[in-house]
Amino acid sequence: MELFTILLLVGLVVCAVSASLAKNLLSTLLIYMAFSLMMSMIWLLLQAPDLAITEAAVGAGVDTVLFLLTLKTIHALKGTRSDKSHDEKH
Amino acid sequence: MSNAIATWSGDYYQVFAIILFGIGFISLLLHKNLIKKIIGLNIMDSSVYLFLTSFGYIDGRVAPIVADPTAPVQMETYINPLPTGLVLTGIVVGVSVTAFSLALTQRLYKKYHTLNLDEILILAKREEV
Amino acid sequence: MTKNIKERWRQFAAWVNGADSDTPVVTPEEKRAARPHPLRFLHGMLSEKNEMRVYHIFSVVMCLVFTGTLLLTVLYLPTFGGAGNPTENEVMERYVEKGIEEVGATNLISNIILVYRGFDTFGESCVLFLAATCVMILLRKDEKNTTAYDLAERAEDAEIESEENTTVLRSVVRMLMPVILLFGVYVLLNGHLSPGGGFSGGAILGAGLILFENAFGEKVRRFMSEHVYHFIKVAALYFYGFTMIYVFFTGANGLHSIIGTGIPGMIFSAGVIMPINVAVGLEVACTMYAFYAFFSKGEL
Structure with a gap:
């Protein structure tokens, strides 16, 4: 069990580093979502199931939706139109 | 030194929480992109929650949910519920802060058409003059 | 238009501060330029690129010092998961043992x-x-x-x-x-x-x-x-x-x-x-x- 815990904690550190280093904003966001899921497993191992439920619903669910919508607004997603008003203004 | 390593390997939750705090802090300082700064802030948040919750855990005890409410409740059965309650409050406040900073980011993008904080500062200074 | 409003606001602020409205208004930039800056000589020595590099090195060093200090602090904290830690005190005892009796949720x-x-x-x-x-x-x-x-x-x-x-x-x-x-x-x-x-x-x-x-x-x-x-x-x-x-x-x-x-x-x-x-x-x-x-x- 301790090995599993340490694996999860190392996974958290790897996720944090790669979220910080990833070039693409979308991959940063998805890595952060994986970070939240691992965090909710760690809450379960720390005997805090309330936190696990909240983190899974909030960290991996609502937070990711908000980040994705922001990425859509700032035109960082592929397949959406690039920002044309930038050229008009400057 | 060996003493220190023994303590650190015992308190591995706290050690990892501090490493995560460092990673979040450095990405908050060094990244120019606002979205990455917000994600760094969130990582720092999570590390503080991890640090706090690890103090409530006690080996061999279970989560504070009483299975049989008719029997008298023994303190030795359950972990400390207080840090969990505090962190639960913290997580929800963290979401509010994230949503607020993302809204500010959208407004900044709408005005300056960039997410680079340095460029935003230069443009804002140029506008001021 | 905006400049005009700014100008008037500055005059109004000077008037509130008790200055004569005829005195020339000093912008914050001019004030800053007039004041001797202790690190001004550094600005001459460092180009913009070097300044960024100094900032990066400084922030990495600061982060490492910070993390190291926190890691040293962990040595003095109570052991993880040990029974009888200072957090396990009368507050927890009250919440756990009297909780169901006083409030009623399991x-x-x-x-x-x-x-x-x-x-x-x-x-x-x-x-x-x-x-x-x-x-x-x-x-x-x-x-x-x-x-x-x-x-x-x-x-x-x-x-x-x-x-x-x-x-x-x-x-x-x-x-x-x-x-x-x-x-x-x-x-x-x-x-x-x-x-x-x-x-x-x-x-x-x-x-x-x-x-x-x-x-x-x-x-x-x-x-x-x-x-x-x-x-x-x-x-x-x-x-x-x-x-x-x-x-x-x-x-x-x-x-x-x-x-x-x-x-x-x-x-x-x-x-x-x-x-x-x-x-x-x-x-x-x-x-x-x-x-x-x-x-x-x-x-x-």
């Missing part, structure tokens, strides 16, 4: 966050309400601040939405939606008996609403209009506030509360906890949906 955490430390949680609800209000102020789009570019973008979104290529999403949502809503309501109503409670249940309900909105946009928008949103949110907050005032008043003055604790372990027990959980859950669900609506469309 989930001891909900005893703590809603009754023993209800003040904290009430403040947290206000923070959530404030955050939703700020998002509304920042991202609301009405006639006054909508540009032609926004309109074009919105038309494009509507076009994508009307293309009707959401068959997979719709059939999956049709299957998942009852389960998600049922789970959310279960977590909400069983907050005093099992893990969960207002915030997690509300977040699940809100996430379900967001999913539903993505698949069947019009139906949800017709139901969650602005009036419904404001009504639910304000009613839930008022209910929560008045209940907490009653609990604080009776608790602080040692009065007998008319709300009993009931039989621990039953659904209708634990006094105020279940109604408060429902109110908080509704508020959180509304807030999450409002976050989504304002982030994606700028209106409810």
Whole structure:
């Protein structure tokens, strides 16, 4: 069990580093979502199931939706139109 | 030194929480992109929650949910519920802060058409003059 | 135009500060240039690129020193998971052993966050309400601040939405939606008996609403209009506030509360906890949906 815990904690550190280093904003966001899921497993191992439920619903669910919508607004997603008003203004 | 390593390997939750705090802090300082700064802030948040919750855990005890409410409740059965309650409050406040900073980011993008904080500062200074 | 207003404002500020209005107004930049700067000679020596490098090195060193100090502090902390640590004190004893008798919920955490430390949680609800209000102020789009570019973008979104290529999403949502809503309501109503409670249940309900909105946009928008949103949110907050005032008043003055604790372990027990959980859950669900609506469309 301790090995599993340490694996999860190392996974958290790897996720944090790669979220910080990833070039693409979308991959940063998805890595952060994986970070939240691992965090909710760690809450379960720390005997805090309330936190696990909240983190899974909030960290991996609502937070990711908000980040994705922001990425859509700032035109960082592929397949959406690039920002044309930038050229008009400057 | 060996003493220190023994303590650190015992308190591995706290050690990892501090490493995560460092990673979040450095990405908050060094990244120019606002979205990455917000994600760094969130990582720092999570590390503080991890640090706090690890103090409530006690080996061999279970989560504070009483299975049989008719029997008298023994303190030795359950972990400390207080840090969990505090962190639960913290997580929800963290979401509010994230949503607020993302809204500010959208407004900044709408005005300056960039997410680079340095460029935003230069443009804002140029506008001021 | 803006410069004129700035100029007048500066003159007004100088007048407020007691200066003669005829004296020349000094801008902050001029003031800063006149003052001798202790690090000015560094600016001459360093080019802009080097300055950035110095900043990077300085922040890495600062972060390492910070982390090292914190790691040294861990050596002096009590052992992880040891029984008899300083955190295991009379506060915890009271919360664990008297919790069911005094408040009545078998989930001891909900005893703590809603009754023993209800003040904290009430403040947290206000923070959530404030955050939703700020998002509304920042991202609301009405006639006054909508540009032609926004309109074009919105038309494009509507076009994508009307293309009707959401068959997979719709059939999956049709299957998942009852389960998600049922789970959310279960977590909400069983907050005093099992893990969960207002915030997690509300977040699940809100996430379900967001999913539903993505698949069947019009139906949800017709139901969650602005009036419904404001009504639910304000009613839930008022209910929560008045209940907490009653609990604080009776608790602080040692009065007998008319709300009993009931039989621990039953659904209708634990006094105020279940109604408060429902109110908080509704508020959180509304807030999450409002976050989504304002982030994606700028209106409810």
